[in-house]
Amino acid sequence: MPRPMPRPTTAQIAYGSVTVVFSALAMLLLSRTASGAGVAVIAVAALGLGLLVALTVPAPAPEETPAASPGPGAGPPRSAPCSPTPYANRGP
Numbered sequence: 001m002p003r004p005m006p007r008p009t010t011a012q013i014a015y016g017s018v019t020v021v022f023s024a025l026a027m028l029l030l031s032r033t034a035s036g037a038g039v040a041v042i043a044v045a046a047l048g049l050g051l052l053v054a055l056t057v058p059a060p061a062p063e064e065t066p067a068a069s070p071g072p073g074a075g076p077p078r079s080a081p082c083s084p085t086p087y088a089n090r091g092p
Contacts, residue, residue, distance in 0.1 A: 008054065016054030020046045 024046035033039060 009057070012054045012057045015057050016050040019053040020050035023049050 024042060027042045027046065028039070031038065031042065033042065
């Protein structure tokens, strides 16, 4: 069974969107194009650049869960009670 595709993080969406908007704006201002074909080429290039940036943002590492973690309030493991020493009941 194939693993499900991970969802994009908020950082990936934000960086990709900002890249698309600013790169499209910069290319449109620098090229001064007025034709529909030129605007379409710039839009496709901006989307490709935004996708590239979104995919290169590092994803967070998956959280590791310990196999058997004690519940809250659990102290250190207790040892077995000690057996009395042979001299414990000695009188004065």
